[in-house]
Amino acid sequence: MxxxxxxxxxxxxxxxHELLTLTAxxxxxxxxxxLNPSDNQLSVAEMKIAEESxxxxxxxxxxxxxxxxxxxxxxxxxxxxxxxxxxxIRTPRWxxxxxxxxxxxxxPRWLEVEPDLxxxxxxxxxxxxxxxxxxxxxIIESGHFIFSLIGENILHLDAHLFQNHxxxxxxxxxxxxxxxxxxxxxxxxxxxxxxxxxxxxxxERLVGFTPAPGTVLQRIILLEAERILSHLNDLAQIPAGxxxxxxxxxxxxxxxxxxxxxxxxxxxxxxxxxxHPGWTRSAPADLLxxxxxxxxxxxxxWRQLVVGHHGFADRMSGVGRTTLAQIxxxxxxxxxxxxxxxxxxxxxxxxxxxxxxxxxxxxSAGDVQARFDVRLDEVEASLQIIESAAGQLEIESPTELxxxxxxxxxxxxxxxxESPHGLNSHDVTLVNGIVFRYHIRSAxxxxxxxxxxxxxxxxxxxxxxxxxxxxxxYSCTDR
Amino acid sequence: MAKxxxxxxxxxxxxxxxxxxxxxxxxxxxxxxxxxxxxxxxVASPRHADSLIVTGPVTDTMALPLDRVWETIPRPKVKxxxxxxxxxxxxxxxxxxxHGGLADSDIEIPGCPPHPETALRLLxxxxxxxxxxxxxxxx
Numbered sequence: 001m002x003x004x005x006x007x008x009x010x011x012x013x014x015x016x017h018e019l020l021t022l023t024a025x026x027x028x029x030x031x032x033x034x035l036n037p038s039d040n041q042l043s044v045a046e047m048k049i050a051e052e053s054x055x056x057x058x059x060x061x062x063x064x065x066x067x068x069x070x071x072x073x074x075x076x077x078x079x080x081x082x083x084x085x086x087x088x089i090r091t092p093r094w095x096x097x098x099x100x101x102x103x104x105x106x107x108p109r110w111l112e113v114e115p116d117l118x119x120x121x122x123x124x125x126x127x128x129x130x131x132x133x134x135x136x137x138x139i140i141e142s143g144h145f146i147f148s149l150i151g152e153n154i155l156h157l158d159a160h161l162f163q164n165h166x167x168x169x170x171x172x173x174x175x176x177x178x179x180x181x182x183x184x185x186x187x188x189x190x191x192x193x194x195x196x197x198x199x200x201x202x203x204e205r206l207v208g209f210t211p212a213p214g215t216v217l218q219r220i221i222l223l224e225a226e227r228i229l230s231h232l233n234d235l236a237q238i239p240a241g242x243x244x245x246x247x248x249x250x251x252x253x254x255x256x257x258x259x260x261x262x263x264x265x266x267x268x269x270x271x272x273x274x275x276h277p278g279w280t281r282s283a284p285a286d287l288l289x290x291x292x293x294x295x296x297x298x299x300x301x302w303r304q305l306v307v308g309h310h311g312f313a314d315r316m317s318g319v320g321r322t323t324l325a326q327i328x329x330x331x332x333x334x335x336x337x338x339x340x341x342x343x344x345x346x347x348x349x350x351x352x353x354x355x356x357x358x359x360x361x362x363x364s365a366g367d368v369q370a371r372f373d374v375r376l377d378e379v380e381a382s383l384q385i386i387e388s389a390a391g392q393l394e395i396e397s398p399t400e401l402x403x404x405x406x407x408x409x410x411x412x413x414x415x416x417x418e419s420p421h422g423l424n425s426h427d428v429t430l431v432n433g434i435v436f437r438y439h440i441r442s443a444x445x446x447x448x449x450x451x452x453x454x455x456x457x458x459x460x461x462x463x464x465x466x467x468x469x470x471x472x473x474y475s476c477t478d479r
Numbered sequence: 480m481a482k483x484x485x486x487x488x489x490x491x492x493x494x495x496x497x498x499x500x501x502x503x504x505x506x507x508x509x510x511x512x513x514x515x516x517x518x519x520x521x522v523a524s525p526r527h528a529d530s531l532i533v534t535g536p537v538t539d540t541m542a543l544p545l546d547r548v549w550e551t552i553p554r555p556k557v558k559x560x561x562x563x564x565x566x567x568x569x570x571x572x573x574x575x576x577x578h579g580g581l582a583d584s585d586i587e588i589p590g591c592p593p594h595p596e597t598a599l600r601l602l603x604x605x606x607x608x609x610x611x612x613x614x615x616x617x618x
Binding site: 093107108114115134142166186188259269474478 | 503504505506510523524536539545570576577591594
């Protein structure tokens with residue numbers, strides 16, 4: 001018999017709510033927060049863990065399968081009924097008793113063994129196993145992929161991530177409020193503004209502070225500037241996946257030019273340290289508009305080049321397909337989800353964006369081409385959002401409001417934004433001005449299991465192309 | 480006979496970076512910085528390399544694979560710490576699964592992430608000084 005924890009969460013999923021976070025805390029609590037996209041209301045479900053275990057949600061809610069494996073690794077609590085409880089983050093090098101997110105843990109002495117975990121492989125006549133990573137032949141992040149192949153085609157991919165696991169959530173614990181932003185900023189270079197905004201909003205909302213309209217405009221501009229930067233990077237990498245070097249190099253040059261604008265406007269090529277609780281780095285409207293015009297001049301001919309290239313279109317269409325049913329089943333997010341027809345974009349549920357966000361960009365094919373095309377249109381939409389926000393900057397006074405954080409600030413809050421990769425949520429608990437628990441759930445964490453589905457039945461030589469079209473960053477998944 | 484350095488053929492290993500250093504390394508290969516025109520390139524195999532660029536604070540899971548790549552690079556060779564995390568001055572040094580950067584790098588390129596201009600300048604300066612002084616750089 002399913003218990004109330006399972007039933008409540010299943011009901012949310014059945015009602016097409018979006019799972020923001022599933023968070024375990026060292027006080028033996030387990031909590032999900034769901035967003036209802038039709039009225040933007042959040043619902044919380046909670047349970048207390050007893051006897052070191054809890055009923056698993058994974059069979060009915062596959063998007064929680066990795067969360068529960070993570071909880072098992074970090075706290076040692078067992079999700080009863082979980083179909084695949086292999087370690088996700090911990091490796092054979094971790095001492096068995098080391099449970100990093102339980103309180104009062106000493107940094108362990110790592111065991112002198114290999115870090116590799118057992119892989120899920122297909123066995124049978126004609127099946128070849130191909131291992132790739134964790135180090136790679138190009139400039140990319142570390143990940144370990146175990147392919148089961150039949151001939152040229154992928155039967156199954158077992159992705160072993162978390163090679164880049166630093167222990168960010170534990171590092172954030174016991175930090176005072178002023179020490180958090182420099183760490184949160186550096187969780188992931190591609191989604192840094194999104195992470196910074198989540199932290200800033202968390203503190204501001206716990207204080208009961210509403211940022212000035214000018215500050216909100218600057219945050220919208222920063223979030224969209226980051227989306228453009230990240231999408232330009234991904235749009236540059238996809239042509240590289242098929243050897244279309246001209247499109248690759250010209251897009252990289254366009255990205256470089258955008259980074260130089262960001263450095264001029266905000267003092268950092270990736271927008272690190274720009275959004276803080278109570279204040280935000282600002283840029284003057286005229287310089288912003290100049291930067292937009294400069295990018296637009298390069299963008300229009302580049303878009304014509306890639307859209308008009310039939311050979312490129314042939315290499316992208318029908319490759320790495322995902323269906324809307326898979327997207328819904330795995331709770332996938334962001335570009336990958338919208339490319340298969342899911343309409344959700346967290347900006348529609350963010351109060352900041354009222355009057356600026358004009359609906360999500362979608363496609364239906366769910367292939368590499370669709371993911372490429374969604375990014376093309378999203379870049380143009382972001383350019384428009386920045387233009388209209390910059391236009392309003394002149395009307396809004398730039399003054400920051402006085403922001404004071406009480407020394408004993410306490411409370412728990414979930415904040416979220418649409419990062420370049422999709423729905424990005426933080427679950428923050430402060431006790432007397434100190435972080436008690438900080439949980440980060442990025443969109444890429446939700447999308448990695450979907451990538452494994454998307455590559456099945458495709459030629460193994462197309463894996464880099466499909467992988468680039470998802471462009472799932474490792475660092476905000478691995479943390 | 481002591482060898483002098485005329486070019487750098489670099490293998491890259493990410494040991495826990497945030498992807499900022501990777502993006503700036505990629506920028507170095509683009510037309511604006513064009514590291515190949517300075518005799519520097521990123522190569523696909525450690526056996527083709529004479530140097531290793533490491534990004535990130537060296538996570539425990541990447542520590543052994545990183546050592547293995549270093550061992551595979553033929554001598555003489557140099558180890559380059561790219562960015563504050565790899566140098567040991569980043570924000571993740573004290574995270575439990577971080578080894579706190581490289582202990583034995585030959586070249587340090589600071590920044591979070593390093594600016595491509597800085598990286599290119601430091602790499603070129605290093606090559607120039609080693610060419611002029613005829614130092615050995617055997618590790």
